[in-house]
Amino acid sequence: MKRDQLRRGVIVSCQAVEGDPFYGSELMATMALAAEIGGAVGLRINSAPDIVSVKKKVSLPVIGILKRHYANSLAYITPTIVEVEEVINAGADIVCIDGTGSIKPDGKTTEQFIQTIKARFDVPVMADVATAEEGVAAWRAGADLLATTLAGYEHYLQNPQNYDPADNFRDPDYEIVRELAHQVSIPVLAEGRFWTPEQIIHAMELGAYSVVVGSAITRPQLITQRMARAVDDFLQGSEQVC
């Protein structure tokens, strides 16, 4: 895969967890195929079975992650070399890891973790970060790409029980995109809470290499919720007026 393939486009994140109506590798591969037909330049896929299934059906480059929670660490996106190996063996073209300041479950810092991956595998490493400082540190440690995935999720990183579905509808964090695009010399992917073409273009104007879109394309329950909430808000407003 050429890294340039991901340049200046929309990367679609196709993820569903157990309990989600779209949970299942076949369904995720179908989502990925729809993304390819629609003009996506790449995919972000969670778990080895989903990566294998997507790779059979779609020819787009795959950024592979494996979300796994450990009791002793806040890092959950491909947090150790065990998950890295699973993702790479499944056929991911890029492996994406937790690039935050959190110590990983095996005691490594992000810097040590990136260096370990680089020593063992010849696959580009992407780092998901929450702050510009973390992005700069991951770049200095050898990351090949950055994504702003975790910006705005600090409360969730501290405790996954703090998850609030309303988080998905807040504006993207443009500031981290702007800062990183000025500070590093590797691609910065804007990711997290992109719902409209206008938001995507704004991130591109600020220097994003590409934009990763997940929920707005692949989580129909959230798409519905967003519209249902808009109607609720409208009705509440109009009832007050009446």
Ligand SMILES: CC(=O)N[C@H](C=O)[C@@H](O)[C@H](O)[C@H](O)COP(=O)(O)O
């Ligand atoms: C915070 C976290 O764990 N984000 C995850 C990272 O893989 C996914 O749940 C998101 O869907 C993905 O980042 C795309 O973002 P959005 O769905 O907002 O377009």
